[in-house]
Amino acid sequence: MADNSIHVVVADDHPLIRVAVESALDTVPALVHVGSAADSTELITLLDAHPCDVLVTDFAMPGGAHGDGLPLLQMLRERYPELQIVVFTGLDQAAIVQALFEAGISHILSKADDVSHIAAAVMAAHVGRRYLSPSIAPLLPSRGTQRPTLALSPREREVLTLFVAGWSVNAIAEKLDRRKQTVSTQKVNGMAKLGIERDADLFKYAVELGLSATAP
Incomplete structure (x- = not known):
């Protein structure tokens, strides 16, 4: 019988947030929590040892050897091209959300929204479908909008x-x-x-x- 489980890694520098994300994953039997990391050092070690399908990660996660923010996300996309990434962040700034989207991250959740979005976003990421939580969606220009995004001269x-x-x-x-x-x-x-x-x-x-x- 085929294994339809979705293997998930969690990364956040706040222990209570990690527990909340893990608990949200546990509500869906198909989601298998592989492990958690508190910074980029632990995250890379974990992903190297335990390949997974989806990563749920904080955006600002200082202290690790591999940095955080966009540089870390770009590194992850290059190092693990098959890995789907869900960003779970408290930085609800339009410029940051747009920068994430331009960097190829299309599964973005706000920590201000209900944790029920975590499992939904993981499943959407696994099948390649965009997922933005309610506080995030309005921060992106609507399709067809011609306003430049981060188009600094x-x-x-x-x-x-x-x-x-x-x-x-x-x-x-x-x-x-x-x-x-x-x-x-x-x-x-x-x-x-x-x-x-x-x-x-x-x-x-x-x-x-x-x-x-x-x-x-």
Whole structure:
């Protein structure tokens, strides 16, 4: 008889969240919990030892040797091409959700939504069907919308990267030999494209938005 079980690994740096996800998986007999990890180091060790069908992982999970956020997800997609990934996150920012979607992650859950979505998302991921929990779906442009997503110009990205690295608008203008007004406009336009309204959020989500590299 064919084994129709779906083998699932869980990754989250908060023990209570891991327990909640594991309990949600246990409600569906077809879902087999293979193991759990608290950071990227444990996750890679676990996946290397126990191949699985679906990974349910937090997005921001610091402390591991392989990082977290988009770089970790991209590594996982390259290292385990058959692995389906469900991202379970508390970072309900439009720019981050759109960046995940553009990176090929189409199963995204908000921690603000009911845990019943976890099992549903795992089953959807296993058959290659997109799944977005209720708080996540509105953060993505509707199909046919022409609004660019993370379409920063090179100069906008340059300005924002310097800004999150601690440079003031005046200092950036002097460094790049541009007018202060030009730099300010590029900063405002770049943030608008990212769906970020406040400087505090730009700093908070810099890593997830790919703006934390060494400043130019």
